[in-house]
Amino acid sequence: MAAARYSSSNDLRRQVGSPRSKAREHKETLCRNVLIYGNCRYEDQGCSFNHDNNSNKNSSQADFGPKKSFNVESPSFTPSTQQQQQASKKSTFSSQAASAAPFTPRASSTTPSLPQQNAEPIMFNPGSAREFTPATYDVGNPSSSNGVQENGGLYTDPFTTMNSLGQQLPSSNQFNPYAADPNSISGSGSAFYPQQYSSGLIQPPNYHLYQPTDGYRGDLQPWQRATYDFFLPKHLREEMQKKLFAAQQMIPGIMLPELERYHSLVPLDTNHRKSTSCFNYQSWMYKAKNNKNGRLYALRRLEGYRLTNEHAIQTVMKEWKRIKNACIVTVHEIFTSREFGDSSLIFAYDYHPLWKTLQELHFQQSSGPRFKTPGSIPEETLWGYICQITTALKAIHSSKLAARSLELSKIIVDGKRIKLAACSILDVVQFESGSQKSLQDLQQEDLIKFGKLMLSLATNQLPSHLNIQVALESLNSKYSQTLKEAIAWLISSSSIDDPKSIDSFITGISSQMTKFFDLALQESDETKSHLSRELENGRAARIMMKLDAILDHPSVANIPNWSEMGDRYPLKLFRDYVFHQVDRDGKACISIGHMLTCINKLDAGIEELVPLTSPDNQTSLVINYRELRNMLERSFNELQKHSKSSGPP
Numbered sequence: 001m002a003a004a005r006y007s008s009s010n011d012l013r014r015q016v017g018s019p020r021s022k023a024r025e026h027k028e029t030l031c032r033n034v035l036i037y038g039n040c041r042y043e044d045q046g047c048s049f050n051h052d053n054n055s056n057k058n059s060s061q062a063d064f065g066p067k068k069s070f071n072v073e074s075p076s077f078t079p080s081t082q083q084q085q086q087a088s089k090k091s092t093f094s095s096q097a098a099s100a101a102p103f104t105p106r107a108s109s110t111t112p113s114l115p116q117q118n119a120e121p122i123m124f125n126p127g128s129a130r131e132f133t134p135a136t137y138d139v140g141n142p143s144s145s146n147g148v149q150e151n152g153g154l155y156t157d158p159f160t161t162m163n164s165l166g167q168q169l170p171s172s173n174q175f176n177p178y179a180a181d182p183n184s185i186s187g188s189g190s191a192f193y194p195q196q197y198s199s200g201l202i203q204p205p206n207y208h209l210y211q212p213t214d215g216y217r218g219d220l221q222p223w224q225r226a227t228y229d230f231f232l233p234k235h236l237r238e239e240m241q242k243k244l245f246a247a248q249q250m251i252p253g254i255m256l257p258e259l260e261r262y263h264s265l266v267p268l269d270t271n272h273r274k275s276t277s278c279f280n281y282q283s284w285m286y287k288a289k290n291n292k293n294g295r296l297y298a299l300r301r302l303e304g305y306r307l308t309n310e311h312a313i314q315t316v317m318k319e320w321k322r323i324k325n326a327c328i329v330t331v332h333e334i335f336t337s338r339e340f341g342d343s344s345l346i347f348a349y350d351y352h353p354l355w356k357t358l359q360e361l362h363f364q365q366s367s368g369p370r371f372k373t374p375g376s377i378p379e380e381t382l383w384g385y386i387c388q389i390t391t392a393l394k395a396i397h398s399s400k401l402a403a404r405s406l407e408l409s410k411i412i413v414d415g416k417r418i419k420l421a422a423c424s425i426l427d428v429v430q431f432e433s434g435s436q437k438s439l440q441d442l443q444q445e446d447l448i449k450f451g452k453l454m455l456s457l458a459t460n461q462l463p464s465h466l467n468i469q470v471a472l473e474s475l476n477s478k479y480s481q482t483l484k485e486a487i488a489w490l491i492s493s494s495s496i497d498d499p500k501s502i503d504s505f506i507t508g509i510s511s512q513m514t515k516f517f518d519l520a521l522q523e524s525d526e527t528k529s530h531l532s533r534e535l536e537n538g539r540a541a542r543i544m545m546k547l548d549a550i551l552d553h554p555s556v557a558n559i560p561n562w563s564e565m566g567d568r569y570p571l572k573l574f575r576d577y578v579f580h581q582v583d584r585d586g587k588a589c590i591s592i593g594h595m596l597t598c599i600n601k602l603d604a605g606i607e608e609l610v611p612l613t614s615p616d617n618q619t620s621l622v623i624n625y626r627e628l629r630n631m632l633e634r635s636f637n638e639l640q641k642h643s644k645s646s647g648p649p
Helices: 032-037 053-064 081-088 095-099 158-168 234-248 311-320 358-362 379-398 425-429 439-459 468-477 481-491 502-508 510-551 568-579 592-604 625-645
Strands: 262-267 283-290 296-302 331-337 344-350 411-414 417-420 609-613 620-624
Touching: 262 296, 296 425, 311 331, 311 425, 344 425, 358 411, 358 439, 379 417, 379 439, 379 481, 379 502, 379 510, 439 468, 439 481, 439 502, 468 481, 481 502, 502 510, 510 568, 510 592, 510 625, 568 592, 568 609, 568 620, 568 625, 592 625, 620 625
Parallel strands: none
Antiparallel strands: 262 283, 283 296, 296 344, 331 344, 411 417, 609 620
8 A cells, every 4th residue: 555655756755866857947846845844954055946935825825715614505516537637646745755865956957847837836834744753663674564563463562662762772871671780781671572573473471481470670661570580589599599508618627527427527516615504415516418318417416425225316216206397407317426536426407507596696695704685576576486486396295205405505597487406315315314204394394494485585685694573574665465474374383283285375375376377378478489480490491401412512423513414403593593692783682581481482382483594694494483392302312312322432
């Protein structure tokens, strides 16, 4: 349709120079630059046409005259064939004439122009017309016309527009959300979703597209994503990286012995002043790796302990291995050793890197003998500690055991999570003397120690310095009456007829237990949301491993340049399409959204077409992702077959 509109000889888009000279004087003809642009840049440089637009308006008004009112008695107007032919010969200008090349008048003309005795003045005022600025019209794209696709669809790709606008904007002070450093300044931004390819099809959302589960950032458009939005949150990623680094950290120059099943011992104690008040023996903590499974364990060593009953270890291990609780550090092995130069008793627990004890977290030791406290602990945090310790004691008491180690230095904490980290030690150490106290008395002691522990945290005083009555009264000014009553119930002594139990305590704090359970479920949902991000990254990593193994292999089955032949050549072009794209200026285009989307589409093997071009522009392919995936699988299977069949020479 557009071609038929400009099929005449006086096509505005093709006409570059000035029109041919007319038979009449040039000064009587209005300059075409005035008609189109409102002025003529060559008016002072010898343009011989008329540049007065007012004279044209006056003559037009004189020809047409004032507008007459409608008369019902006037005869109906029926245009004749001759009038239609004359009307078709009238010169008209559409809005698309604005895209014509500037009119350049020539000094002389070699070909005489046709007479214009019958030419009529043209009424067109550029100043009254609104300027048309096409938003999605691309002259160099043959598949679009004024933002409408050839297949008749009304879909407009906003991401193509954003890329074109990003290339026109100045490169200074421009934010690139996909750069490795968010503060870096780079070129045009990139869109997350892929552009439409030569197939012209709009792909429906499928599982191969990255679907975020959380909201978008407020300072970005809905189709834009920041780099860290594809991965774990920044604080969580840094925390996990620090823990992994601490797990692999070694201290050179320390000569520690290798035990029977453990090696690479690293001391975990930061305080060299040891106390024997808890176990009646000096204890030390080490990080060690097991020879059998390669896992890391935390070894607690009791210095100078001599085992008198060989059945103590077997009995205690059999009882404590039955307990599986999230608030208790699991004990895996108990053994004795003389590798440290003495008789030592060693307990092997699960290793939790960078976890601190409650004493290290809430009681900072100063240079003197006293402890310096940072401040009051929030009541919500105290209730979290109470609910978790109650859960641990419920599991222990239900197994007919007692914790017996509710100390500030024997409970580890990480954020809002705490764990009892020294269970089963006193059961071995006091195996002989433990028979003097009944299980009920030991469980009652657990509840009293539990109450003193929480009172110590609430008042910022060590348990050895507590005045219980004064400390309980001081809770009225800082915490609720419910917390005070719960701590007071734990500390109070029970009667012989009606002894206290952990079940009764759970009934009293049921509302707080329900609230903590809800918070734990919310944290679990958040963790699963972060884990779903890494699901796509894991799939992408497997595909990239296969691509690198295939395309960078020098030869297979004595075939030189195996990675450059057959199915590997389209895969190589696909790798260049995904990772080695450049813009019109030859600068590298870094878009994590483009990379992840293409890799996930390859893993899904969809029917969407993708254009591939060689670096020298001599080879062009249009292939779908399903065929590329089949090529990838065939090449990888061939590589696996060759690796299994080829043995040592």
